[in-house]
Amino acid sequence: MRKSLQVAGVTAACALTGTLVYGAGAAGAHGGTQQAGHEPQNIGLLVGQIDDYYGARQQDDGTWTASEHSDYAKDLARVESRAKADIRQATARTGHGARGKHGGAKAKPAIVLDIDDTALLSFDYERRTNYVYNNDTWNAYVDQANRPAVFGMPELVSYAKQHGVEVFFLTGLSEPQRPGAAKNLAKAGYDTQLDKAHLFLKDKANPPAYLKDCASAAAWNCTTVQYKAGTRKHLEDSGYRVIGNFGDQQSDLTGGYADKGYKLPNPTYFVE
Template sequence: MPLRHTLALSSLYQRRLVPALSAFAIGVALSGCASQAQPTSSTYSSADLNEQLVMATVWMQSAAEYRALSFQAFNVARLRLDQALEEHKSGDRPLAVIVDCDEAVIDNTAFQAWLIGRNEQYSSDSWNAWVEDAQARAMPGAGEFLDYAHSRGVEVFYVTNRRASGLAATMKNLKQLDFPWVDEAHMMLRTDTGDKQPRRDAVMSTHDVALLIGDNLADFDSRYDADDVATRNAQVIQDRAHFGERYIVLPNPTYGGWEAALYDGNHSLSPREKDQRRRAALRTWSGPAQQSP
C-alpha cells in the first residue's frame, strides 16, 4: 500500500478511535463514581455507614446550639430541684437525683469520631478500651448542676449501662471531672440486664427521687425499651407532662434507643440494611412543582 494511503488511513483511525476511546474512558469513570455513590450490598461497609456519623458528631463537638441545649437542660433541672427542696419536709426520706452517664453528664463523642473512617462497627472491645482510657469530658453544665445538688444535700446516683467490669475506670473518669457522690454506693452499673428499672427501684425504695436525667428515654422508663418507632413515639405522647418536670432529656443524635427502633432491635443487620432502614424512615418533600414546557 502506498505510504500516503497508509498515512491517510492512520489519520482516519485516529479521528475515529480517539473520540471513541475518550467516550469509553469517561463512561468507565462515571461508572466508577456511580458505584462509589451507590455501593452494592456486598461492597457497602461499616466505613460507608460510619460516614453518616460525621454531621451528628461534629454538631455535638462544635455547635454552640448543642452547648446551649445542654446548659438549658441543667438550668431546668436546677429549677425543678429547687421546687423539690422547697416541698421537702423534715422527716421525709432523703432527696436524690438519678442520672445516666454517657451523653447525659459525660461526653463520649471522641469515641464516635474515632469510628469515622474505620471499617468497623461499635464493639464491646473498642468501647471497653475507651472506657478504660477514662477520657470522657463533662457535658456543658453537668458539673455545676451536680455540685449544686451536692451542696444542697441531694444525693446523686449514677445509673448507667456501662458494664460493672468498667466500674473502676468509670469512677476514675468521674473523679477526674470532680463529680460528687462517686463511690460504690452511688455507682449503679449494668450487671445481668440492661433494664435500668430494678436499679431505679432500688434507689426509690430508700429515697425520694426528684429528677431523672438522661439522653435515652429508657433512662426514665423501661417502656421506652420497645423495639419499634411507633410505640416509643406513642409513649412520649402519654408522658408529655413529665418532660422538663421530672424527666430532663439531653440531645444525642449519634446513637440510642431511637436508632435500635429503626432496626426493630436487630443490631446484627448489615451496614447496607441499616442504611436502608435509616433512609426508609425519612419523611421526604416531593420537590418543586414541574413547570409546563
C-alpha cells in the same frame, strides 16, 4: 441493645409512667428534615449535620472535641436550667426532704444520672470510629478514663448537692468497668461520692436481689428499662425520692420511679 448512628428522637414534655420528661432537640438547628418518599437520610449528609451540631473539631493528636458554643451545648444548657429550677423548687417545698411513698417518714431527695453521654461525653469515640460500635474498642476507651464531662453536668451535680440532694449514677457499663468509670467521673470534676452505694453498674455475674425478676447468676435477661427502673425502685425502697432522672436515651427515663425525667441530646446512637 446499642445501635450505631441513629438519631435519638426529640422528646417533648410528656407523661411517661408517672414521670414528666423534659427534652432537648437532638438534631439541633440543622436536623429533623423529613425526606420525601421512603429513602432515608443520606448518611454522609447526616454525619456532616452531626459535626455541625457538636461544633466538631479534630485536634492535633486526632482527638475529636465538641464546642461549648455549639447547638449541642445550647440544648444541654436549656435542659440543665430547667432541672436546676425544678431542684430548687422541690427542695424548697420539702425543706430538703420529701414525703416518702412507703410510710410517713420523709424520704431524702435524690437525682440519678446515666454516665455515657449524660455525665461523660463519648463524642471522640463515636466520631473516630465513624459511629460504628465495637465492644472491644469501646471497653478499652472506657478504661482509659479520659472522657470529658458533658457540658454543665458537674455544675448541676454540685448545685443539687448544695440543695441537700443525694447523687447517684446508674449506667449500662458492666461491673468490670467500675474502676475506669469512677476514675473518669472524678477526673471530669464530679465532686460527689462514687462508691458502690452511689455508682450502679451492670453486675451480670452477681446481680442484686432487687432485679430477681429478670436477672440471676445463671442468666441476665434485664432490658435497659427493667435494669434502670428496677434500680430506681430500689433507691425509693431504701428511703430516697428521685426528684430528677437524667439520661441521653429514652430507655434511661422510661419505667417510672422518678418525679421528672430529663432527656439530654444525643444524635449518635440509640439504646433500646
